[in-house]
Amino acid sequence: MKPTRRSCLFAFGAGLATAAAPDLLSEWRRIAQSTDGTLGAAAMPLPSGRLVSLHGDQRFPLLSVCKLPLAMHVLAMVDEGRFALDQPIEVLPRDVWSGVSPIAERWPAERRFPLIEMIELMVARSDNTAIETFFRIGGGAPAMAARLRQWHVEGIRLDRGERQAGLDRNGVEHYPPPSEWTDASLKALLDKTPLPVRYQATLRSLRDPRDTGAPVGTVQLLARLFRGEALRPATTARLIDILKSTTTGPARIKGLLPPGTVVAHKTGSSGTVEGLTAATNDVGVIFLPTGRQLAIAVYLKASTRPDADRDRIIARAARAAYDWAA
Numbered sequence: 001m002k003p004t005r006r007s008c009l010f011a012f013g014a015g016l017a018t019a020a021a022p023d024l025l026s027e028w029r030r031i032a033q034s035t036d037g038t039l040g041a042a043a044m045p046l047p048s049g050r051l052v053s054l055h056g057d058q059r060f061p062l063l064s065v066c067k068l069p070l071a072m073h074v075l076a077m078v079d080e081g082r083f084a085l086d087q088p089i090e091v092l093p094r095d096v097w098s099g100v101s102p103i104a105e106r107w108p109a110e111r112r113f114p115l116i117e118m119i120e121l122m123v124a125r126s127d128n129t130a131i132e133t134f135f136r137i138g139g140g141a142p143a144m145a146a147r148l149r150q151w152h153v154e155g156i157r158l159d160r161g162e163r164q165a166g167l168d169r170n171g172v173e174h175y176p177p178p179s180e181w182t183d184a185s186l187k188a189l190l191d192k193t194p195l196p197v198r199y200q201a202t203l204r205s206l207r208d209p210r211d212t213g214a215p216v217g218t219v220q221l222l223a224r225l226f227r228g229e230a231l232r233p234a235t236t237a238r239l240i241d242i243l244k245s246t247t248t249g250p251a252r253i254k255g256l257l258p259p260g261t262v263v264a265h266k267t268g269s270s271g272t273v274e275g276l277t278a279a280t281n282d283v284g285v286i287f288l289p290t291g292r293q294l295a296i297a298v299y300l301k302a303s304t305r306p307d308a309d310r311d312r313i314i315a316r317a318a319r320a321a322y323d324w325a326a
Helices: 005-013 021-032 063-079 102-106 115-124 128-137 140-150 162-169 183-192 195-205 215-226 233-244 307-325
Strands: 038-046 052-054 088-090 112-114 263-269 276-287 293-303
Touching (some): 021 052, 021 307, 038 215, 038 307, 063 233, 063 276, 088 115, 115 128, 115 233, 128 162, 162 183, 195 276, 215 233, 215 293, 233 263, 233 276, 293 307
Antiparallel strands (some): 038 052, 038 293, 088 112, 263 276, 276 293
């Protein structure tokens, strides 16, 4: 891959060495040849170190990886005094999204949930109701764009709520405005959308720049968080602990690492339509035996391989980065 000017400057600023980096890049290229999708990866030891990337500036669908920058944004609002960690947050009918959502299972018997509990469920268990609520109360796309500019993070976009992005990716047309959404009505619209329509929409989504992340930009975001440059120390520590407790994607970044290796991470997964999976992702920080940390982002898009095969590709990429940095 021909490096871009931005990735070269970022690598130079991070102190990129020439000895070990080509070995990791070569290994990633070999791994990429064993899948039919497009593999993107970036890794950098923290607090500062050599950045290595494969398709590092290429955009990949974020899927639930978007819950990490959104969680950081909401916690930044806590740091600014606009919210409190124990503040009850009301979940509206339009927010409720069953499927992957412990909050939806408790709603409407419970309609208000402590902010920090919703953050924990959104990040560690990928709760979909929580992300819809936070995207709404956090100011939506304009607020997220402003926050990422404040953090000097490029290569990440949050343009729509994750549910709207999913409706668009599946070719659902003529859905009502979010203020009129209900879980049942949106499910009905999705069920009525023919598979060929959903397949073509999935193909289009792979060319859509909205709600995407680049591996290098994702590593920049992780570095900002773990170096304490995005949130206050106590808030930073709280979010890192939540990331360590993530239950999704155990076979991805963590899949081939030595037993007991601590990983603070966030996954993202699309559905599979007519054999095509738009995206399978995992991003986070590996805690190395040396006491250092390794920020890593691995994205895989447009693959027709089974779940286990896609997870294995991410695990192999992560293990290669671990061996390079440990």
